[in-house]
Amino acid sequence: MLQGKSILLIIGGGIAAYKCLDLIRRLRERGASVTPVLTRAGAEFVTPLSVSALCERKVFQDLFDLTDEAEMGHIQLSRSADLVLVAPATADLMAKMAQGLANDLASTLLLATDTPVMIAPAMNVRMWDHPATQRNLATLKADGVTVIGPNEGGMACGEFGAGRMAEPLEIVAAVDAQFADGPLKGKRILVTSGPTHEPIDPVRYIANRSSGAQGTGIAKALRDLGAEVVFVTGPASVPPPDGVQVIAVESAQQMHDAVMAALPVDAGVFAAAVADWRVKAQSSQKIKKTREGLPTLEFAENPDILATVSRLTKNRPPLVVGFAAETEDVVALATAKRGRKGCDWIVANDVSPATGIMGGSENAVTLITDDGAESWPRMGKDAVARQLADRIARALA
Ligand code: CTP
Numbered sequence: 001m002l003q004g005k006s007i008l009l010i011i012g013g014g015i016a017a018y019k020c021l022d023l024i025r026r027l028r029e030r031g032a033s034v035t036p037v038l039t040r041a042g043a044e045f046v047t048p049l050s051v052s053a054l055c056e057r058k059v060f061q062d063l064f065d066l067t068d069e070a071e072m073g074h075i076q077l078s079r080s081a082d083l084v085l086v087a088p089a090t091a092d093l094m095a096k097m098a099q100g101l102a103n104d105l106a107s108t109l110l111l112a113t114d115t116p117v118m119i120a121p122a123m124n125v126r127m128w129d130h131p132a133t134q135r136n137l138a139t140l141k142a143d144g145v146t147v148i149g150p151n152e153g154g155m156a157c158g159e160f161g162a163g164r165m166a167e168p169l170e171i172v173a174a175v176d177a178q179f180a181d182g183p184l185k186g187k188r189i190l191v192t193s194g195p196t197h198e199p200i201d202p203v204r205y206i207a208n209r210s211s212g213a214q215g216t217g218i219a220k221a222l223r224d225l226g227a228e229v230v231f232v233t234g235p236a237s238v239p240p241p242d243g244v245q246v247i248a249v250e251s252a253q254q255m256h257d258a259v260m261a262a263l264p265v266d267a268g269v270f271a272a273a274v275a276d277w278r279v280k281a282q283s284s285q286k287i288k289k290t291r292e293g294l295p296t297l298e299f300a301e302n303p304d305i306l307a308t309v310s311r312l313t314k315n316r317p318p319l320v321v322g323f324a325a326e327t328e329d330v331v332a333l334a335t336a337k338r339g340r341k342g343c344d345w346i347v348a349n350d351v352s353p354a355t356g357i358m359g360g361s362e363n364a365v366t367l368i369t370d371d372g373a374e375s376w377p378r379m380g381k382d383a384v385a386r387q388l389a390d391r392i393a394r395a396l397a
Contacts (some may be wrong), residue, residue, distance in 0.1 A: 001179050001243065002172075003031030008081035008115075010106045011051065013041020015156040016088040016122035016165035021046060023087060023168040024054040030172065035081060036060065039106045041090070063105040074105065078113035083178060086110070088122035088165045091133050097145070098136035116178060118146040120171050125161030148174040169246065174228070176243040182226030183393040189227045190265040190317070191219045191244075192272035192305065194236030196252045200297065201283035205250075209359045210273035212236025214323075217385030218269055219244050224386075225393050230262045234272055252278060252302035259305050263312075267319040267392055270306040270343070278302050310342035319395055321345045321388075327352040331366055331373050338368055345369045347388065367391070 007027060011020050024034050036051045037060045048059040063074060078084070086093060086106075093106065097119075102108040110117065119140065127133055128150060141147060149166030166174075193215020197205040212233060219231045220241045229244035232255055240246045247258045252274045259268070277299035287295050306322045322343040324334035327350065334348030348366045351358040364378035367388075376387065 001030075001176050002027060005032045005083070005179055006035065006081045007032050007175070008035050008037065008077070008084045008109070008113075009055075010037045010039070010084065010086045010093075010109065011042040011046065012039050012086060012088045012090040012093045012106070012122075013044055014088040014090050014122045014165070015045060017042050017045035019165055019168055020087055021050055021054055023171055024051070026168050026172045027175065028054070030176075032175075033057075035077070037077075037106055037109060039093070039104065041092075060105060063108055074108050075112050078109040079115060081113075081115055083175060084110065084113050084115055084117045085120070085171070085175065086117070087120035087171060089119035090121075091123045091127045091130075091136075094119065094121060094133060094136045094140060098139040098143075116144075116146065118148060118171075118174060118178060120148045120166050121150045121163075122165030123150075123163050124155065124157050125159050125163040128161075128163040146174065146178065173243050173245045176223075177226075177228035180223070180226035180228075182224065183397060184222060184389075185226035187227045187266040187396055188230065188264075189222050189392070190230045190232065190259065190262050190268040191215055191222065192232045192255060192259060192268075192270045192274070193219065194234035195273050196234040196255055196275045196302075197250045198252065198275045198278040198302075199250075199282050200279050201285065201287045203286050206275060206277075206279065207235075208273050208275065210234075210236070211238055211359045212240075213238050213361065214363060214381045214385065215269075215271035216241055217382040218271055218388060221382070221385040221389035222269075222392065225389050230265065232258045232262065232272070234274075251275075252305070256303045256305045256308070259309065263309075263315040263317070265317050266396055267321065268309055268317045269321045269388075269392070270309070271323050271347075272305075273325065274305060275302055304341070306343055307341040310344075319344055319392065321347065321392070324348040325351040325358070331368070331375075334366065335368055335373065348373075 034055045036055045052059045096107040102111045151164045152162050153164045194212035195208045195210040197207050199205045219229045223229050231244045232247045249255045280298040280300040310320045320343040324337045326333045330350045338346040346368045363381045363384045366375045
């Protein structure tokens with residue numbers, strides 16, 4: 001979807017600027033052209049030479065560079081792109097944008113542009129949490145600026161928290177979604193996928209046979225209909241789709257936390273095979289064989305992510321779709337599960353070994369909604385995904 005798109009990339013001054021080099025490559029390998037603007041502070045972190053080499057274009061740096069004005073005025077430059085992307089967007093750049101300042105090339109372009117603007121903030125956690133930055137963020141969102149990230153994690157300054165710039169592929173996914181067209185354009189949809197791994201000790205875990213194929217297919221189909229997809233995946237054996245925001249987790253608890261952090265969304269599709277139990281007291285060291293006998297594992301129940309989201313009073317997605325993996329009495333058990341979990345739809349499938357569905361490439365599902373149970377013929381998991389995505393598009397229309 002990025003083929004032929006032109007992106008004006010404003011690189012602010014922060015340590016995260018180094019990630020822009022990769023971001024440029026990722027955008028360009030998908031067919032976009034990138035015109036770079038480097039702020040004075042940005043040039044302290046990445047060199048104009050590396051940026052222009054990767055973009056195969058001149059880097060614009062100075063508002064009063066008369067040659068540039070003769071070739072292309074700043075007004076024209078600001079409007080020549082399909083999207084203006086600011087990455088990293090520093091606290092200073094965000095403040096300038098929110099105030100409408102125009103005292104250097106980057107801020108002037110941002111004030112003059114009539115094209116959509118997306119920012120990927122990056123800064124120290126205290127700067128991010130500061131009421132001034134949060135006020136500026138609210139102003140920018142109200143002005144129609146799309147904000148991607150920041151993520152939580154350790155920072156170059158040694159502190160931990162929200163403020164890390166989104167990863168290049170997450171930014172690419174958001175840019176992709178910006179250009180997407182289709183019935184789900186403007187809709188943000190969460191998909192959980194894959195198995196979870198529940199650790200026993202640092203080297204062992206309990207898992208299940210889910211490959212993540214069905215969840216991945218659904219994420220692709222939703223993306224292809226124009227949705228912005230947040231894909232929360234356990235350690236699956238099929239690779240995650242391109243053009244979606246991927247949040248990789250290991251355990252059910254991590255999946256629960258990632259899902260909660262991703263809300264609000266317009267719909268949630270819970271295709272993950274989440275482990276129902278985790279080992280209660282994980283050993284911090286590898287459990288050794290001893291003469292005293294075999295270890296005993298005690299279990300604790302994991303949070304039921306689907307049931308939790310279905311029962312939210314605030315931020316409950318308008319459409320919640322669960323899956324039911326059953327090995328007998330599929331429709332009856334899945335119908336009961338739909339009521340128990342409180343989701344709107346349930347996609348039931350028979351995962352008894354004879355069907356070859358768990359870990360296989362085909363699926364035979366029954367969609368259970370308020371209107372009753374509708375059995376679909378056995379087909380490839382991608383075809384099931386497309387049919388389900390179509391139904392979701394119709395329901396959200
Ligand atoms: N699910 C979840 N969190 C869990 C367990 C399951 O979100 N801790 C979701 C799955 O993603 C799926 C649905 O709940 O959408 C049903 O999963 P399934 O394994 O079939 O059901 P269980 O909750 O394990 O119920 P049962 O033990 O009765 O089969």
